[in-house]
Amino acid sequence: MKTYVLNGPNLNRLGKREPGIYGSQTLGDLEESCVATGEHIGLEVDFRQTNAEHELLEWLHQAADERIPVVLNAAAWTHTSVAVGDACAQLEAPLIEVHLSNVHKREPFRHHSYVSAHADGVIAGLGLHGYIAALHYIAAA
Numbered sequence: 001m002k003t004y005v006l007n008g009p010n011l012n013r014l015g016k017r018e019p020g021i022y023g024s025q026t027l028g029d030l031e032e033s034c035v036a037t038g039e040h041i042g043l044e045v046d047f048r049q050t051n052a053e054h055e056l057l058e059w060l061h062q063a064a065d066e067r068i069p070v071v072l073n074a075a076a077w078t079h080t081s082v083a084v085g086d087a088c089a090q091l092e093a094p095l096i097e098v099h100l101s102n103v104h105k106r107e108p109f110r111h112h113s114y115v116s117a118h119a120d121g122v123i124a125g126l127g128l129h130g131y132i133a134a135l136h137y138i139a140a141a
Ligand code: CA2
Pocket: 009, 010, 011, 013, 014, 015, 016, 017, 018, 022, 073, 074, 075, 076, 077, 078, 098, 099, 100, 101, 102, 103, 110
């Protein structure tokens, strides 16, 4: 089963800055682990990152039209984008929201998510493990 792992703005900077918050793994490491996990559990993982909001919206529309499950780290758009929330509302296959850091331990502006109301589950603070757990959930769903 095809599964999208979609990542929002600045996540291409992983491993280069702020290792205390986001860990030392790069986005490439994250992709490798997600793809390898997918191979073990029967998911064809399509891992993407974008710094352009319209691109994320187009990917979410594709997921809605083709009923593709989504693991989504919308990064800062989580907290700001009604448009990303509206696109998530159109999804019918499972949607799992993930965050590397525990957003609830951080600044108050990170406590609200436009994604959560449309997600089957939300995982925050487990780093890469959150992505892997989300993929296991999707494989079992
Ligand atoms: O914890 C997460 O995964 C976040 O979605 C990451 C976003 C942040 O805005 C959310 O509140 C929580 C930020 C991604 C930026 O990633 C960077 C990584 C390394 C260096 C700089 C930014």
